[in-house]
Amino acid sequence: MEAVIAAAVSIVFLGLSYAMILYIVSVGLSVTMGLMGFTNLAHGVFAVAGGYVTLTLMNSHGVPFFAALATAFAVVAAASVILERFLYARLYGASELEQVLFTIGLIFMAVAGAQYVWGPFPQRMQLPDYLRGQISLGFRDFPTYRAFMIVVSLALIALLWFGVERTSFGAQVRAAVDNRRMAQSLGINTGRLFTLTFALGSGLAALGGGLGAEILAIHPAYPIEHLVYFLIVVAVGGLGSLRGPFIAAVLLGVGDTAFKYLVPEFGAFFIYAAMIAVLLWRPAGLFGRG
Amino acid sequence: MLAPNPTVAPVEQLARSHRLRPLELAPWLVAGASFYVFDIYLPLGAQILINVLFALSLDLILGYAGIVTLGHAAFFGVGAYTVGILAVHGGWAEPLTGLIAAGILAGVLGIVTGLVILRTHGLTLLMLTLAVVFMLYEAANKATHITGGADGLQAFAIDPILGLFRFDLFGRTAYLYTLAVLFIAWAFVRLLVHSPFGRSLTGVRENVTRMHAIGAPVRRRLVTAYAISAALAGIAGGLLAQTTQFVGLNTITFERSGEILIMLILGGVGRLYGAFIGPPLFMIAQDTLAKNEPVFWLFYIGLLLVLVVMFARGGVLGLIDTLWAWFVRRRR
Numbered sequence: 001m002e003a004v005i006a007a008a009v010s011i012v013f014l015g016l017s018y019a020m021i022l023y024i025v026s027v028g029l030s031v032t033m034g035l036m037g038f039t040n041l042a043h044g045v046f047a048v049a050g051g052y053v054t055l056t057l058m059n060s061h062g063v064p065f066f067a068a069l070a071t072a073f074a075v076v077a078a079a080s081v082i083l084e085r086f087l088y089a090r091l092y093g094a095s096e097l098e099q100v101l102f103t104i105g106l107i108f109m110a111v112a113g114a115q116y117v118w119g120p121f122p123q124r125m126q127l128p129d130y131l132r133g134q135i136s137l138g139f140r141d142f143p144t145y146r147a148f149m150i151v152v153s154l155a156l157i158a159l160l161w162f163g164v165e166r167t168s169f170g171a172q173v174r175a176a177v178d179n180r181r182m183a184q185s186l187g188i189n190t191g192r193l194f195t196l197t198f199a200l201g202s203g204l205a206a207l208g209g210g211l212g213a214e215i216l217a218i219h220p221a222y223p224i225e226h227l228v229y230f231l232i233v234v235a236v237g238g239l240g241s242l243r244g245p246f247i248a249a250v251l252l253g254v255g256d257t258a259f260k261y262l263v264p265e266f267g268a269f270f271i272y273a274a275m276i277a278v279l280l281w282r283p284a285g286l287f288g289r290g
Numbered sequence: 291m292l293a294p295n296p297t298v299a300p301v302e303q304l305a306r307s308h309r310l311r312p313l314e315l316a317p318w319l320v321a322g323a324s325f326y327v328f329d330i331y332l333p334l335g336a337q338i339l340i341n342v343l344f345a346l347s348l349d350l351i352l353g354y355a356g357i358v359t360l361g362h363a364a365f366f367g368v369g370a371y372t373v374g375i376l377a378v379h380g381g382w383a384e385p386l387t388g389l390i391a392a393g394i395l396a397g398v399l400g401i402v403t404g405l406v407i408l409r410t411h412g413l414t415l416l417m418l419t420l421a422v423v424f425m426l427y428e429a430a431n432k433a434t435h436i437t438g439g440a441d442g443l444q445a446f447a448i449d450p451i452l453g454l455f456r457f458d459l460f461g462r463t464a465y466l467y468t469l470a471v472l473f474i475a476w477a478f479v480r481l482l483v484h485s486p487f488g489r490s491l492t493g494v495r496e497n498v499t500r501m502h503a504i505g506a507p508v509r510r511r512l513v514t515a516y517a518i519s520a521a522l523a524g525i526a527g528g529l530l531a532q533t534t535q536f537v538g539l540n541t542i543t544f545e546r547s548g549e550i551l552i553m554l555i556l557g558g559v560g561r562l563y564g565a566f567i568g569p570p571l572f573m574i575a576q577d578t579l580a581k582n583e584p585v586f587w588l589f590y591i592g593l594l595l596v597l598v599v600m601f602a603r604g605g606v607l608g609l610i611d612t613l614w615a616w617f618v619r620r621r622r
Contacts, residue, residue, distance in 0.1 A: 039413060090600065096412065097358045101555055102599040104548060108592025112585050228420055228544075235417045269428045272421040276406070279418060283410045 009140070011258045017146040019253025020153030021212030023246055025226075026233040027160065028201015034177045034240020036194055038088065039096050042103040043205060044223030044230055045110040050076050050206020051218035052114065055123045065128050072210045073203040080202035084195055107223045115220040122217035149211055156207065157246070164242055173197055177240040229256075232271070236278050238288025247286060308484035317566045321469055325462075332461035333533075338573050339468040340529050343475055345554045345565035347522035352551075353560030354483055355515045356495030357408070360547050361419030362523055364403075364426050365396040367542025369524030372396070374443035374537035375436060383449045389471070389528045396524020397517050404516035408509060420544065427542050442538035443531075457533070464533035471529060475522055482518070483562060491515055552591065555598060558607030567606050 029043040053072040057063040063071070087106075091099055131148055134141040164170035176183040176190050184190050209218065216226055232252055237244030252271065259270045278286065324335055344366055351357045369392035376382040376391060407418045430437045437443065450456045455463045482488050493501045494508055501508050531537045540546065549572075557568030580587035602609050 098599045100358060101595050105592040105595030108588050112589035115585050231417055235413050265432055267428050269425060272425045276418060276421050279414050280406060283414045
């Protein structure tokens with residue numbers, strides 16, 4: 001009995017840390033897709049770019065972990081503004097097929113570029129000393145790094161939710177998601193709003209990539225390999241929502257960890273079956289509209 | 291496909307569009323001549339023809355019915371595995387019935403998944419098509435005693451076609467066999483898209499609300515088209531298994547779905563002949579460029595996709611249309 005409880009606690013703990021990374025990376029995608037209806041398959045590119053910036057700064061230049069993460073956020077957010085203004089913005093009215101193809105093209109270029117610069121192998125992370133080893137939570141020990149990830153992610157999520165629910169900027173975003181044309185007629189500059197949201201979402205993805213580098217290894221094929229999981233979080237959670245993807249990420253993170261631990265021979269089979277079931281029950285996702 | 295021609299009334303133009311134009315025979319002349327001219331490249335040629343068939347099946351649902359899918363390899367893979375499993379475990383090595391079995395199984399899968407998937411649209415539909423291909427990949431990967439897992443099904447023998455024509459080392463039989471199957475499939479798809487059924491598919495793509503309003507059975511039309519397309523993709527997969535005598539996990543991946551999508555886009559979507567132009571261009575370029583520098587190849591494909599979406603949304607055929615229209619205007 002004790003062994004079962006111990007296993008369950010491990011699964012929930014590992015699953016939660018995984019879920020936090022999935023959420024931090026995907027939440028920006030949910031908001032931007034809800035805002036502009038843009039099918040962006042290349043969101044993982046921002047996450048892996050954040051991972052590369054973080055790891056390169058830490059490993060080659062001895063930059064501390066937090067400073068490296070902050071730089072990754074800034075660099076990727078700035079780069080995403082350029083991409084958004086010059087490329088994405090031209091395809092807002094385009095068909096879904098064109099958006100899908102365009103973002104697949106971006107993924108391919110990013111994968112090839114990353115492989116050219118950093119080589120095909122995963123980047124190793126040199127964890128700072130204070131994140132190594134185990135930490136005791138009274139009743140048992142947990143890996144410090146995983147616990148740290150959960151805490152930092154929860155802080156980020158609290159900040160994000162406060163920003164969207166309590167600030168004027170957040171109110172504008174919510175208004176534009178609900179009814180873009182109405183928001184425009186009220187004088188909200190939705191173009192600028194979207195650029196800002198896009199930058200914020202990409203920056204968050206970069207943080208997720210850097211923070212989660214030990215769980216989702218930083219290597220060139222990252223944007224393709226994890227694409228489906230990021231999309232599951234958004235589709236199951238519901239477009240344009242903050243709460244939906246959180247719940248979807250927790251279900252996916254814990255569920256995936258549990259299935260891989262309990263029935264490894266079935267791999268990700270159950271996850272896809274569960275996703276199909278949810279999407280048939282609620283085609284717009286758990287918290288989606290429409 | 292219907293370039294605006296000011297001298298002909300639109301109704302007349304529509305009524306004429308099903309008539310065979312001389313230019314439509316060009317692909318077959320090129321394919322026939324290639325058999326003699328490029329005789330050392332016949333194995334590559336057969337692969338190209340298989341992808342033309344695969345792209346043609348995708349064009350039916352993507353180009354005509356407007357269903358954006360990233361899971362079309364599911365049907366290709368099911369067709370390939372059907373042929374492979376029948377030959378390895380059932381001793382069923384007769385090629386024509388094997389191909390029919392591949393088409394039927396893929397078609398049934400198309401009906402079952404189509405009934406489920408086509409209730410949704412947008413991102414949800416995209417995700418469901420992805421889920422189908424990933425689930426089948428997992429199944430094929432784990433059921434090692436049936437599918438061979440990561441090693442695939444290797445070196446199974448396929449009987450001579452009609453008991454007469456053996457599959458030879460140089461790929462002559464494979465090339466002509468594939469060409470014949472493709473010809474039949476083309477004639478069928480061409481008939482289909484110019485039929486009232488095909489027109490109603492285009493109607494669903496252009497304005498689904500109006501199609502509902504005039505009483506067209508939208509869902510049934512879409513599922514039918516999806517199943518036909520799935521069966522054709524299954525036949526393409528079956529052909530690959532028969533001509534290479536190998537079935538691997540790479541027949542049933544998201545990457546293969548994406549690749550065939552790219553080939554079709556490159557040629558031109560919803561034009562029937564885009565499927566004949568994209569795969570040869572893509573695969574010949576891949577054969578010459580990708581061998582030495584696979585990384586650069588991926589980069590160029592990505593760049594090409596972005597450029598096509600930005601500047602040439604109709605693919606190669608769209609570009610030709612634009613140039614032709616410009617040329618006609620200049621002359622007048």
